[in-house]
Amino acid sequence: MSAQIVxxxxxxxxxxxxxxxxxxxAAAAGHEVLMLSVVPPRRSxxxxxxxxxxxxxxxxxxxxxxxPTLHYLDTVKGSDWGADxxxxxxxxxxxxxxxxxxxxxxxxxxxxxxxKNLYFVKGELVEIEExxxxxGLIMHRDFGGTAKWRACYxxxxxxxxxxxxxxxxxxxxxxxxxxxxxxxxxxxxxxRCWGAVSRCLRTGEHSAVLAKSTVIATGGHGRIYGxxxxxxxxxxxxxxxxxxxxxxxxxxxxxxxxxxxxxxxxSGILVTEGCRGDGxxxxxKNLDRFxxxxxxxxxxxxxxxxxxxxxxxxxxxGKGVETEYGPHLWLDVRHLxxxxxxxxLREVWDICRDFAGLNCAKELIPVRPTQHYSMGGVRVNKxxxxxxxxGLFAAGESACWDMHGxxxxxxxxxxxxxxxxxxxxxxxxxxxxxxxxxxxTTVAMDAVRRAEVHASSWLERSGPGPSVYEIxxxxxxxxxxxxxxxxxxxxxxxxxxxxxxxxxxxxxxVLRSKVPGMNPELSYALRLKGMLRLALVTAxxxxxxxxxxxAHCRIDYPERDDANWLNRTLARWPQGASxxxxxxxxxxxxxxxxxHRGYGNAKHIDMEQSIETYNADVAQAQEKHxxxxxxxxxxxxxxxxxxxxxx
Amino acid sequence: xxxxxxxxxxxxSFEIFRYNPMDPESKPHMQSFELxxxxxxxxxxxxxxxxxxxxxSLQFDFACRxxxxxxxxxxxxxxPALGCRTQTSDLPEKIRLHPLPVFKLVGDLxxxxxxxxxxxxxxxxxxxxxxxxxDPGAKEDRMDDKxxxxxxxxxxxxxxxxxxxxxxxxxxNGEFAGPAGLNRMARFAMDPRDTxxxxxxxxxxxxxxxxxxxxxxxxxxxxxxxxxxxLEVYAYLRRKAFSSGMAS
Numbered sequence: 001m002s003a004q005i006v007x008x009x010x011x012x013x014x015x016x017x018x019x020x021x022x023x024x025x026a027a028a029a030g031h032e033v034l035m036l037s038v039v040p041p042r043r044s045x046x047x048x049x050x051x052x053x054x055x056x057x058x059x060x061x062x063x064x065x066x067x068p069t070l071h072y073l074d075t076v077k078g079s080d081w082g083a084d085x086x087x088x089x090x091x092x093x094x095x096x097x098x099x100x101x102x103x104x105x106x107x108x109x110x111x112x113x114x115x116k117n118l119y120f121v122k123g124e125l126v127e128i129e130e131x132x133x134x135x136g137l138i139m140h141r142d143f144g145g146t147a148k149w150r151a152c153y154x155x156x157x158x159x160x161x162x163x164x165x166x167x168x169x170x171x172x173x174x175x176x177x178x179x180x181x182x183x184x185x186x187x188x189x190x191x192r193c194w195g196a197v198s199r200c201l202r203t204g205e206h207s208a209v210l211a212k213s214t215v216i217a218t219g220g221h222g223r224i225y226g227x228x229x230x231x232x233x234x235x236x237x238x239x240x241x242x243x244x245x246x247x248x249x250x251x252x253x254x255x256x257x258x259x260x261x262x263x264x265x266x267s268g269i270l271v272t273e274g275c276r277g278d279g280x281x282x283x284x285k286n287l288d289r290f291x292x293x294x295x296x297x298x299x300x301x302x303x304x305x306x307x308x309x310x311x312x313x314x315x316x317x318g319k320g321v322e323t324e325y326g327p328h329l330w331l332d333v334r335h336l337x338x339x340x341x342x343x344x345l346r347e348v349w350d351i352c353r354d355f356a357g358l359n360c361a362k363e364l365i366p367v368r369p370t371q372h373y374s375m376g377g378v379r380v381n382k383x384x385x386x387x388x389x390x391g392l393f394a395a396g397e398s399a400c401w402d403m404h405g406x407x408x409x410x411x412x413x414x415x416x417x418x419x420x421x422x423x424x425x426x427x428x429x430x431x432x433x434x435x436x437x438x439x440x441t442t443v444a445m446d447a448v449r450r451a452e453v454h455a456s457s458w459l460e461r462s463g464p465g466p467s468v469y470e471i472x473x474x475x476x477x478x479x480x481x482x483x484x485x486x487x488x489x490x491x492x493x494x495x496x497x498x499x500x501x502x503x504x505x506x507x508x509x510v511l512r513s514k515v516p517g518m519n520p521e522l523s524y525a526l527r528l529k530g531m532l533r534l535a536l537v538t539a540x541x542x543x544x545x546x547x548x549x550x551a552h553c554r555i556d557y558p559e560r561d562d563a564n565w566l567n568r569t570l571a572r573w574p575q576g577a578s579x580x581x582x583x584x585x586x587x588x589x590x591x592x593x594x595x596h597r598g599y600g601n602a603k604h605i606d607m608e609q610s611i612e613t614y615n616a617d618v619a620q621a622q623e624k625h626x627x628x629x630x631x632x633x634x635x636x637x638x639x640x641x642x643x644x645x646x647x
Numbered sequence: 648x649x650x651x652x653x654x655x656x657x658x659x660s661f662e663i664f665r666y667n668p669m670d671p672e673s674k675p676h677m678q679s680f681e682l683x684x685x686x687x688x689x690x691x692x693x694x695x696x697x698x699x700x701x702x703x704s705l706q707f708d709f710a711c712r713x714x715x716x717x718x719x720x721x722x723x724x725x726x727p728a729l730g731c732r733t734q735t736s737d738l739p740e741k742i743r744l745h746p747l748p749v750f751k752l753v754g755d756l757x758x759x760x761x762x763x764x765x766x767x768x769x770x771x772x773x774x775x776x777x778x779x780x781x782d783p784g785a786k787e788d789r790m791d792d793k794x795x796x797x798x799x800x801x802x803x804x805x806x807x808x809x810x811x812x813x814x815x816x817x818x819x820n821g822e823f824a825g826p827a828g829l830n831r832m833a834r835f836a837m838d839p840r841d842t843x844x845x846x847x848x849x850x851x852x853x854x855x856x857x858x859x860x861x862x863x864x865x866x867x868x869x870x871x872x873x874x875x876x877x878l879e880v881y882a883y884l885r886r887k888a889f890s891s892g893m894a895s
Contacts, residue, residue, distance in 0.1 A: 040761025042806060043716040103787045106775040106840060108799040111792035136789030155799050160715060164802060168774035171765065179761040180753070202753055203669055232710040266687065269713040324653050343796065347715065354714055354732040469699045513703040517669025517754060521703035
């Protein structure tokens with residue numbers, strides 16, 4: 001049965017920007033690379049990122065004086081001090097190089113036009129003279145939670161342009177792509193990963209891919225919120241789920257879930273933050289621009305967690321527009337004018353026309369906050385290697401690296417995909433060069449057999465029982481109602497009970513269709529348990545965390561609590577256990593002391609420890625939780641105290 | 648897909664092409680379904696409803712459901728279209744759905760566009776042919792914003808395959824680059840970062856599999872969901888074929 005096994009140097013699971021960037025790094029280093037992707041790579045959800053990619057090039061007037069230190073500061077404040085600060089520094093320093101490299105790969109970045117330009121800034125139309133010396137360099141637009149204009153963009157199709165450019169490189173370098181293929185289990189011996197079991201979504205057949213290095217880059221898991229997400233239908237968290245299935249790899253900060261302020265109502269399709277960055281307003285049903293009073297400093301451009309909460313409160317207070325699909329607010333971009341909307345925000349123009357039947361140059365856009373991004377994911381060290389599992393790496397949204405902490409800034413995820421793609425591609429290459437495939441084929445075949453038996457068990461079950469779609473819908477309703485923007489102990493405790501019940505219902509659920517081949521119902525069923533496990537980890541983590549930090553907002557514990565909760569949640573699901581185990585590690589070495597973010601809730605509970613005492617314990621505590629040794633020592637990339645020069 | 652139901656009163660009758668190549672008992676045929684129309688119903692919503700409530704074996708592809716990933720090209724009443732952005736309110740009560748032609752069938756409405764586009768990219772070497780390696784220490788090369796916008800206009804193609812399915816030539820000549828393939832060539836030809844020379848472009852563009860394979864019926868231009876300026880693209884390529892031919 002050797003036809004069911006192939007081997008490669010580097011296996012990349014997921015064909016979005018992070019996976020693709022990782023794949024070309026390894027391929028360029030001379031390694032054989034195989035990529036599994038549930039869709040052709042160019043259809044991955046990175047293509048739907050619209051507004052921009054953060055990098056402190058400082059090319060236009062409103063970006064003058066920008067630098068990686070300022071970007072790092074914004075990122076840590078945005079994270080509400082939940083981020084690993086060394087990782088945020090690495091990210092901010094490497095983002096400019098990664099963005100310029102994309103220009104080399106062909107991304108048609110929007111460019112600076114020297115001379116007089118008209119922009120909307122905080123509701124005012126202002127004329128700014130861009131310098132001749134910057135003409136033709138990469139342009140920036142404003143985004144939420146940043147000190148400078150920093151988001152580099154290609155119209156409103158930044159993710160699309162970046163994904164196509166990087167995939168072009170993957171084609172050039174001959175990366176082998178198996179599309180319509182899903183990794184359903186990792187092949188490992190409890191401490192070393194040797195690849196994955198792949199299920200073909202054309203035929204339903206399973207096979208093993210053995211690899212010296214395995215990278216998970218499967219994106220987010222917004223679909224645990226059912227249709228209440230901006231995410232694509234394919235964002236089902238399969239990578240995080242198979243890592244959790246190992247029993248030893250922890251997921252980090254799964255309760256940190258971002259709600260994007262402006263998803264189109266009712267479809268949930270994303271409308272970019274670039275709309276507000278370019279001068280768009282939020283209005284309530286009385287056409288009152290409520291964000292000016294709510295956040296005088298940043299207005300519509302506070303961080304996403306803060307804006308989403310103000311919007312949710314506004315709707316709760318009866319100031320939303322009531323519809324049969326629930327309440328919404330308005331996004332107003334009419335004043336930006338048709339020319340701007342059909343060029344720099346063209347994808348928004350199209351979405352409004354095609355999915356809401358409206359002309360956004362003349363009409364208001366109905367929007368409401370909707371699940372958008374998973375800050376949590378497979379917990380990795382600064383080289384991108386998973387805790388407790390050598391040879392397993394993760395990059396992009398599926399990973400918890402962790403530069404976003406409890407809230408990610410707009411445009412930082414797209415930049416993260418290429419920065420970590422480069423970095424994790426190097427780490428995976430390094431390991432592949434150092435090791436040989438030291439795994440018995442029986443280990444691989446056993447893993448394939450287990451996956452086959454699992455699939456057959458679904459097909460063999462018959463009689464009465466819930467359908468997989470009913471279970472999915474109940475999961476979605478539970479998550480949006482009780483693990484949403486505002487959270488309380490009662491709601492979360494109820495959610496944990498219901499999700500556990502749904503998990504046990506999975507074992508009684510019955511497929512209506514037993515057709516041979518990929519069988520769409522079976523394909524969904526095979527992911528359902530993993531999604532429920534991710535949902536349960538999210539709800540349990542949120543229940544345990546008795547504070548409010550970033551996107552995690554507990555009405556019953558409204559303050560950020562740095563005395564007790566300046567830490568990262570780690571969730572493992574031991575083999576055979578009925579529920580996950582939570583533990584906590586320090587967020588990382590602290591360089592920028594916790595303080596006020598400059599927007600949102602100003603109150604918090606101070607640390608009791610000194611930063612020196614906190615930092616002294618970080619390395620040991622993280623190693624205890626399974627962090628593997630990194631190429632360079634912890635803290636080697638921190639420029640201690642440099643932030644003070646920018647305050 | 649259970650937003651609180653808001654029925655429009657229309658009863659839609661679907662006829663959907665069915666064939667599962669993995670099932671020896673399956674024969675190609677049309678199957679009928681009925682569905683009560685709701686407000687804002689797209690083919691994305693309708694097909695999921697049919698699959699979840701009526702026939703869970705139905706195969707089709709959707710991912711982003713916002714007309715940006717290009718997964719859901721299909722023939723709706725004989726016209727290639729993205730299923731996610733096709734509103735049932737724009738269609739009559741009888742809706743016939745077929746898979747896109749040209750591409751290999753995966754099953755029912757699902758076709759293999761991924762392999763087709765990868766092969767096209769390989770054949771036309773659809774990547775930037777840079778002369779020099781990337782220099783991480785250098786500032787980016789400058790580009791006029793108007794040119795960046797022009798490249799972006801062609802780069803917006805989402806490779807959904809609707810144009811290929813609508814193309815009379817692509818339907819009978821498997822070697823023809825097809826509208827999306829030609830657009831991809833133009834996208835790189837107009838990009839100064841791609842340093843391919845006149846003879847390279849002449850070889851690629853100026854033959855019956857390139858721009859001169861097009862017989863100008865322009866269905867592609869009419870149905871492109873992204874409204875790419877394909878008329879201009881072909882005009883650009885014909886001139887490029889001429890100028891590169893003269894120069895080389």
